[in-house]
Amino acid sequence: MTEATGTRSSEAARSLATYNFAYLDEQTKRMIRRAILKAIAIPGYQVPFASREMPMPYGWGTGGVQVTAAVIGPDDVLKVIDQGADDTTNAVSIRAFFKKVARVAVTTRTAEATIIQTRHRIPEQPLADGQILVYQVPIPEPLRFLEPRETETRKMHALEEYGLMHVKLYEDIARNGRIATTYAYPVKVEGRYVMDPSPTPKFDNPKMHRSRALQLFGAGREKRIYALPPFTEVVSLDFEDHPFEIQSFGRPCALCGAEGVYLDEVILDDRGGRMFVCSDTDHCETRRADGHHGELGAPAGEAAE
Amino acid sequence: MSDEPLLRVSALSKYYGARTGCEDVTFELWPGEVLAVVGESGSGKTTLLNCLSTRLTPSAGCVSYRMRDGEWRDLYRMSEAERRLLMRTDWGFVHQNPADGLRMTVSAGANVGERLMAVGERHYGRIRDTATEWLGRVEIGADRIDDQPRAFSGGMRQRLQIARNLVTAPRLVFMDEPTGGLDVSVQARLLDLLRGLVNDLGLAAIVVTHDLAVARLLSRRMMVMKDGHVIEAGLTDRVLDDPRAPYTQLLVSSVLAV
Numbered sequence: 001m002t003e004a005t006g007t008r009s010s011e012a013a014r015s016l017a018t019y020n021f022a023y024l025d026e027q028t029k030r031m032i033r034r035a036i037l038k039a040i041a042i043p044g045y046q047v048p049f050a051s052r053e054m055p056m057p058y059g060w061g062t063g064g065v066q067v068t069a070a071v072i073g074p075d076d077v078l079k080v081i082d083q084g085a086d087d088t089t090n091a092v093s094i095r096a097f098f099k100k101v102a103r104v105a106v107t108t109r110t111a112e113a114t115i116i117q118t119r120h121r122i123p124e125q126p127l128a129d130g131q132i133l134v135y136q137v138p139i140p141e142p143l144r145f146l147e148p149r150e151t152e153t154r155k156m157h158a159l160e161e162y163g164l165m166h167v168k169l170y171e172d173i174a175r176n177g178r179i180a181t182t183y184a185y186p187v188k189v190e191g192r193y194v195m196d197p198s199p200t201p202k203f204d205n206p207k208m209h210r211s212r213a214l215q216l217f218g219a220g221r222e223k224r225i226y227a228l229p230p231f232t233e234v235v236s237l238d239f240e241d242h243p244f245e246i247q248s249f250g251r252p253c254a255l256c257g258a259e260g261v262y263l264d265e266v267i268l269d270d271r272g273g274r275m276f277v278c279s280d281t282d283h284c285e286t287r288r289a290d291g292h293h294g295e296l297g298a299p300a301g302e303a304a305e
Numbered sequence: 306m307s308d309e310p311l312l313r314v315s316a317l318s319k320y321y322g323a324r325t326g327c328e329d330v331t332f333e334l335w336p337g338e339v340l341a342v343v344g345e346s347g348s349g350k351t352t353l354l355n356c357l358s359t360r361l362t363p364s365a366g367c368v369s370y371r372m373r374d375g376e377w378r379d380l381y382r383m384s385e386a387e388r389r390l391l392m393r394t395d396w397g398f399v400h401q402n403p404a405d406g407l408r409m410t411v412s413a414g415a416n417v418g419e420r421l422m423a424v425g426e427r428h429y430g431r432i433r434d435t436a437t438e439w440l441g442r443v444e445i446g447a448d449r450i451d452d453q454p455r456a457f458s459g460g461m462r463q464r465l466q467i468a469r470n471l472v473t474a475p476r477l478v479f480m481d482e483p484t485g486g487l488d489v490s491v492q493a494r495l496l497d498l499l500r501g502l503v504n505d506l507g508l509a510a511i512v513v514t515h516d517l518a519v520a521r522l523l524s525r526r527m528m529v530m531k532d533g534h535v536i537e538a539g540l541t542d543r544v545l546d547d548p549r550a551p552y553t554q555l556l557v558s559s560v561l562a563v
Contacts, residue, residue, distance in 0.1 A: 159386045163420070163423025167408070170418055171415050241428055
């Protein structure tokens with residue numbers, strides 16, 4: 001990937017003389033790649049890395065951006081989603097950032113992307129071989145809110161002491177009658193490490209299991225990287241008499257009529273009007289282009305007016 | 306009772322730099338036996354207890370424990386993983402301050418169930434049934450199972466801590482001033498409960514206390530410590546009725562009789 005500096009440098013030198021390809025300097029990228037390789041070698045294990053200051057605040061995806069910057073090459077096609085949408089502020093600005101500092105092609109199409117940076121969602125369309133999904137992670141430590149001492153949680157990971165994770169699920173059932181955790185739902189990776197899948201809804205947990213894509217997780221403020229290589233076992237924790245289950249919406253998307261997808265609620269007016277639409281905007285648009293439509297969605301073509 | 310001890314301690318010493326925590330302590334503990342360690346503040350009781358329960362590494366000496374399979378293991382030659390497993394299955398530790406031994410932010414049921422989940426129980430209904438049963442045994446109403454220990458009185462918290470430790474049927478329980486900080490009527494009730502549980506379950510226990518009444522009620526044998534040394538050991542009744550060492554005589558005679 002270092003040849004990237006060579007191929008694009010003459011062009012880049014004129015407009016962006018002060019930026020290296022993909023913003024980070026080569027030594028930093030090298031350091032991050034080493035952390036990524038280690039993370040891939042030990043699926044689910046949190047590898048510390050020397051997180052850099054990025055030109056955006058913590059909480060906006062600095063971890064994900066650094067991981068993307070370390071793996072992206074000039075031939076990559078980047079897609080960035082925030083809550084499943086390609087057109088929200090965070091997604092638009094990160095996409096613009098890489099367009100500027102790496103001059104890579106960007107897309108909103110899941111199938112066309114080679115790297116997808118995400119916050120919260122995994123695209124509805126199953127990922128394919130060779131794709132990389134980069135997650136922006138706020139809190140990588142699944143045991144954090146149960147055991148605040150980092151020295152202790154690291155020991156618990158090392159000795160595989162995960163009873164505490166079930167204490168949390170027990171509390172959920174005791175209070176709500178069911179496991180009420182709906183996002184950042186803890187998973188066990190390859191029967192070894194318990195991992196926080198970042199704030200994705202538990203709806204997406206099954207998509208992590210044996211995914212064909214490489215999944216990389218970057219936490220900038222917490223300075224941790226972890227990974228799931230393709231075809232990794234990812235099992236959501238549960239009880240025998242309270243098995244893991246995903247959300248179901250009991251209605252299709254109002255625009256494209258899709259069922260079995262994750263829906264967002266959109267408020268239409270101040271008199272209680274609402275609609276439920278796909279949270280994955282690309283999935284919704286693709287379906288509408290193919291002629292599907294829901295109760296509120298006009299067929300493709302008319303929507304432009 | 307078995308014909309072999311459960312715990313063997315030989316020449317155990319702990320130094321804090323030049324100061325002595327405890328020095329040259331040797332004893333054996335048998336299954337089902339309750340041993341009290343008494344002495345004034347600073348006499349090395351708690352240091353000894355922490356060295357025995359692997360919470361503190363001793364400077365010299367050896368502590369070996371007979372595992373459930375009958376094999377003797379040196380506690381300080383075990384891996385940390387084995388030691389921690391031992392601590393949450395075969396052992397219990399009752400702290401003086403219940404907040405140190407409980408998770409104050411999760412419900413009573415989860416506090417009792419934690420050890421079960423730690424050893425692999427994954428059936429919510431069964432965990433809850435066991436927790437309910439144990440709360441009953443320590444005289445906490447089943448309707449309090451979903452309350453956090455923060456909402457409990459001092460005595461209830463201490464009883465909850467005991468239930469949390471005993472749920473995996475340990476063979477050895479360490480207690481550090483289990484009745485400290487409780488008022489006398491609550492103390493009496495707790496002692497009664499502890500004595501019953503120890504008898505029913507055939508627990509071996511090492512109880513550290515400065516209260517001779519606690520030692521008299523709970524223990525069969527006792528050790529008196531002063532300045533880090535064991536100065537007298539023997540059957541509890543013998544030591545308390547016929548103290549030999551001058552310090553023990555002083556200790557026994559300084560108990561207030563009402």
